[in-house]
Amino acid sequence: TILLPQPPELGLQENGELCLNSAQCKSQCCQHTGALDLARCIPLASENSECSVKTLYGIYYKCPCERGLTCDGDKTIVGAITNTNFGVCHDVGRSKQ
Secondary structure (H helix, E strand, O other): OOOOOOOOOOOOEOOOOEOOOHHHEOOOOEEOOOOOOOOEEOOOEOOOOEEEOOOOOOOEOOOOEOOOOEEOOOOOHHHHHOOOOEEEEEOHHHHOO
16 A cells, blocks of 8 residues: 555644634634734734624634623624724623623
8 A cells, every 4th residue: 555645734823823814713813903914813802802893804903802702893794894893892791790
């Protein structure tokens, strides 16, 4: 039997590594600061940090919130298209107490 070399396993990108789409990142957030900037994998937004509700393009200007937090930004499709859907992450459960 002839053993052929196996292609390297495609892993997810670590924080700080270049990305083309959030699906490539372990954090699930590929972010750039401007349209011409290179995008990199970035950690999800923590409580009281700026966040985006969603992206249509797979690259964020602000990352979505960590699990358990909610982003109070603009949830309209216009906000996603114009990249103005920023808000602040907060813990909904804690604010109800």
